Amino acid sequence: MSNVDVKLVLRSTRVITPDGTRPASVAVAAGKIAAVLPYDAEVPAGARLEDFGDDVLLPGLVDTHVHVNDPGRTEWEGFWTATRAAAAGGITTLLDMPLNSLPPTTTVANLAAKQEVARSKAHIDVGFWGGAIPSNVKDLRPLYDAGVFGFKCFLSPSGVEEFPELDQEQLARSMAEIAGFGGLLIVHAEDPHHLAAAPQEPGPAYANFLASRPRDAENTAIEGLIAHAKRLDARVHVLHLSSSDALPLIAAAKREGVKISVESCPHFLTLTAEEVPDGATEFKCCPPIREAENQDALWEGLADGTIDCIVSDHSPCTTDLKTPDFATAWGGISSLQLGLPAIWTEARKRGHTLQDVVRWMSAAPARLAGLGHKGAIEAGRDADFAVLAPDETFTVDPAELHHRNQVTAYAGKTLHGVVRSTWLRGERIVENGTLAEPTGRLLERNN
Numbered sequence: 001m002s003n004v005d006v007k008l009v010l011r012s013t014r015v016i017t018p019d020g021t022r023p024a025s026v027a028v029a030a031g032k033i034a035a036v037l038p039y040d041a042e043v044p045a046g047a048r049l050e051d052f053g054d055d056v057l058l059p060g061l062v063d064t065h066v067h068v069n070d071p072g073r074t075e076w077e078g079f080w081t082a083t084r085a086a087a088a089g090g091i092t093t094l095l096d097m098p099l100n101s102l103p104p105t106t107t108v109a110n111l112a113a114k115q116e117v118a119r120s121k122a123h124i125d126v127g128f129w130g131g132a133i134p135s136n137v138k139d140l141r142p143l144y145d146a147g148v149f150g151f152k153c154f155l156s157p158s159g160v161e162e163f164p165e166l167d168q169e170q171l172a173r174s175m176a177e178i179a180g181f182g183g184l185l186i187v188h189a190e191d192p193h194h195l196a197a198a199p200q201e202p203g204p205a206y207a208n209f210l211a212s213r214p215r216d217a218e219n220t221a222i223e224g225l226i227a228h229a230k231r232l233d234a235r236v237h238v239l240h241l242s243s244s245d246a247l248p249l250i251a252a253a254k255r256e257g258v259k260i261s262v263e264s265c266p267h268f269l270t271l272t273a274e275e276v277p278d279g280a281t282e283f284k285c286c287p288p289i290r291e292a293e294n295q296d297a298l299w300e301g302l303a304d305g306t307i308d309c310i311v312s313d314h315s316p317c318t319t320d321l322k323t324p325d326f327a328t329a330w331g332g333i334s335s336l337q338l339g340l341p342a343i344w345t346e347a348r349k350r351g352h353t354l355q356d357v358v359r360w361m362s363a364a365p366a367r368l369a370g371l372g373h374k375g376a377i378e379a380g381r382d383a384d385f386a387v388l389a390p391d392e393t394f395t396v397d398p399a400e401l402h403h404r405n406q407v408t409a410y411a412g413k414t415l416h417g418v419v420r421s422t423w424l425r426g427e428r429i430v431e432n433g434t435l436a437e438p439t440g441r442l443l444e445r446n447n
Helices: 079-088 108-118 137-145 168-180 192-197 206-212 215-232 244-255 266-270 292-303 339-349 354-369
Strands: 008-017 020-029 032-038 048-051 056-059 061-066 091-096 125-128 151-154 184-188 235-238 260-264 385-395 414-424 427-431
Touching: 008 032, 008 354, 020 056, 020 354, 056 354, 061 079, 061 339, 061 354, 079 091, 079 414, 079 427, 091 385, 091 414, 108 125, 108 137, 137 151, 137 168, 151 168, 168 184, 168 215, 192 215, 215 235, 215 244, 215 260, 244 260, 244 292, 260 292, 260 354, 266 292, 266 339, 339 354, 339 385, 339 414
Parallel strands: 008 048, 008 056, 061 091, 091 125, 151 184, 184 235, 235 260
Antiparallel strands: 008 020, 020 032, 056 385, 385 414, 414 427
């Protein structure tokens, strides 16, 4: 690509690239990164220079775990609001989960319905996971051919009747089908028998809710998942890991060559059971936020590579569904806009760098989904960026969040890291909290 094609140069004293953080100028042409140049490189004739000074230029984040709920439950969340919140938080690509919308993404026709709704509302790029349920093994290959990035299943009840869980036999059948065409199965791994055996004490006490979702439920489900994946030579991904007890199992499986990857979420890495007030069901999610010592071990799992990535599991609902009773309240944490500052606030305390955060929240999720054109500042990738003031702080005001229902477990928290601007394919889509009109594209696997 010649200099005459370059229309934009972004410059910062701190640019996060796969080779490290350094002063650089990033040349953009036709929505792609044309080159990463020395900081003082001459700006090509006719190109515009955007100089961010000491603010950090990092690749746009990739969030592969978002429940948009559109169509069907759009009063919970929709593509317009979810993608605005994501953009304001430095996220430039998200993958939508196949449930909580009506219809769920379990057939090609249902996928098309979702795509049609999303097409004009997306402020950032949006792709879709398919769903694996007991009745749709025949639909998995057609969905894959239609462009979904993989398939989500539950091993315990999902909370919505239109997306039933798989038992062990159904799991093996779906996994074998997906492995047969080289696909990825992503799994909500909680064992239903352990959940059924756990004490069920309704009411506002968080300790009772925590006891109802024991670590053993995750550990047993993950152990079984590893066994199936090993036997079938299948590629699997553990969603929203909460139990640190499962880390040795996962690490051993990786050493043995099992094709398993793992994510955790900002709420598990920044919030603790000890701080959840009784009745504060904005903190309810499944699996649950666990104790501080469990959180410490999750961070160790990130540091040593057992946990691959951090994604939001943004799972919103209307305010009325967050009843004060942990047994009946809808489970889900809304955090799309806050994941980057929440993780950065905790990571810096623990001695991690923004380079680490980018690896966990951009490069690794992009790799998980096979998005080779996302997730890094290097030539040939999409010109997707976030500009971050890492030392500035702000206090979370739910009224300033862009997701549809301003309920968040982070209300009142002071966080490090202010997103100054967000860029999608070389166009600024957010500046100081103000959003442009939607220009996001719908993504399909290998496209």
